[in-house]
Every structure is written in structure tokens, then in C-alpha cells.
């Protein structure tokens with residue numbers, strides 16, 4: 001047990017009282033969060049049968065919107081959920097929700113689409129006939145600064161990533177039970193987040209973010225087979241390639257992860273979050289994280305370019 005430490009999550013944000021009164025989009029209606037409801041017959045509630053995207057708004061523009069929409073529409077197509085609108089329709093719904101909330105900057109959004117309301121409380125998708133349920137939650141959100149200095153603690157967990165022919169890890173599905181179990185196991189081991197292995201025992205990803213290590217000037221991440229095809233993961237790989245930082249998608253074991261000079265997580269919410277320790281073993285020496293700092297700076301510039309924001 002790693003006791004007496006302050007526990008974090010990669011989704012820690014500074015408290016913002018304005019979030020108590022946000023307005024939420026539910027199938028075309030925009031209502032106060034206390035009034036925002038979906039049916040108990042909804043496929044998302046009943047089965048976790050739906051897909052979602054997490055996105056960030058800077059300077060009135062959604063960062064990497066096309067990439068998020070590609071993943072979202074692909075996922076919905078793969079499980080035969082008819083989105084009921086195109087990319088422009090989604091953008092319009094997002095724009096309306098942001099306007100209703102008077103939000104333009106430092107906003108995180110969870111866009112969720114389920115197969116919709118079922119006629120009966122059973123599994124078969126044909127029981128969901130009334131069209132999808134679309135919900136958009138937007139919150140004022142800045143990742144907690146303390147995460148950058150303290151870093152996240154990880155514990156390797158027994159729950160592994162699945163093979164793509166069971167529930168493909170690329171589905172950003174409402175059902176995240178595999179990840180939730182991993183997170184519980186990490187919490188029970190006294191860590192903030194779970195480090196998950198692939199079915200062969202190689203290091204893969206955490207329960208909520210993609211995972212990278214830095215060794216001797218090289219950046220390593222797992223092969224893409226068992227992890228979320230994270231938008232931030234791909235941006236970090238692209239940035240490394242464009243800036244002559246050696247980057248590899250490869251199999252590696254805990255042996256190499258424990259001995260890394262630096263380690264970090266990637267995700268839309270927190271961008272790049274340093275890892276302080278894995279299974280109680282401190283990562284790196286003397287708390288210096290020059291590669292993470294370099295990648296964070298490149299990523300900030302990329303967000304500025306993508307959103308026209310001077311201050312991501």
C-alpha cells in the first residue's frame with residue numbers, strides 16, 4: 001500500500017463554481033443540469049450501449065475536431081448506431097450548447113450518443129427503435145496544476161486489455177467496465193490509476209489514458225493493438241516525428257517501464273501528465289522531466305495553431 005500520499009486522478013480539475021449551474025444538451029433541448037435526464041430504458045443506462053468523445057474548447061474552437069469526429073463516426077458505424085446527423089449537425093449542437101453556457105475557453109466536453117430508448121428492458125438492439133439519445137455535457141475545466149509537479153502514481157493491475165475480437169479497446173464505449181475494474185484495483189493497491197498489460201504481458205495503457213515512457217532520449221509507447229486510438233497519443237507521436245525526437249510504438253515490459261527516465265500519460269483532458277511512480281518505484285531521477293517539458297511545449301503550440309488560441 002502506498003499510504004499517506006494525496007490521491008489524484010488524471011481528471012482532477014480546479015474547482016469552478018460555475019459548473020453548478022451549467023446547461024446540458026439532451027436530444028435538442030438545452031436544460032439546467034438538475035433537469036437533464038435520460039430514460040431508465042435508455043440503451044446507455046441499461047447496457048452501456050453507446051459511444052462518446054471527450055473534447056476541449058479553446059478560443060471558441062474545438063481542438064482536433066475532425067480527428068474526434070472521425071473516431072466517433074467510425075465507432076458508431078462499427079456498432080450500427082445511426083448518429084442521425086452529420087459532422088456539421090454535431091458541431092451545431094456543440095455550438096448551441098457552448099453559447100447557452102456562454103463558454104469559449106478552457107472547456108471540456110463529453111459528447112455521448114446511445115442507441116436510444118428501448119421498448120423493453122432486454123439486450124437486443126432492435127428493441128431500441130426510437131432513435132439515438134445525444135447528450136452533451138460541457139464544463140469549465142482546467143487540469144489541476146498540482147498534477148504537473150506531483151505526477152500520478154500507477155499500480156500494475158491484474159485486469160488486462162482485451163483482444164480486439166472481444167470488445168475492441170478502440171471503442172470509446174459507454175461501457176468502460178474493463179477500465180473501471182482496473183481503476184478499482186489500482187485504488188485498492190493505493191495508486192491513482194491502473195497500468196494495464198496486454199494479453200501477452202507487455203505494458204499497454206492505463207485505465208483512462210495512453211501511456212508513454214522516455215528512455216535514453218527515446219520516446220516509447222505500446223503498439224496500438226490493445227489501447228484506445230487516442231487523439232492525444234497520435235499527436236504526441238506526430239510531434240516527436242516532426243521534431244526529430246526518436247519515437248517507437250513497440251512491445252516492452254515492466255522491466256523497461258520501471259527503469260524509464262520519465263513516464264507520462266496522454267489524454268484530451270490532461271494533455272500530458274507526468275507519472276511519479278509505478279508499483280511504488282519512483283520514475284526518473286531528481287524529479288527532472290526535460291522530455292515531458294519539451295513535448296508539452298510542442299503540444300501547446302500545436303493547440304494554438306489548431307484553435308487560433310494564443311494561450312491554450
Ligand SMILES: Cc1ncc(COP(=O)(O)O)c(C=O)c1O
Nearest residue numbers: 208209210228230231232267268
Ligand atoms: C482508455 C482510454 N485511453 C486513452 C484515452 C485518451 O484518448 P484521447 O487522447 O483521444 O482523449 C481515453 C479517452 O477517452 C480512454 O478512455
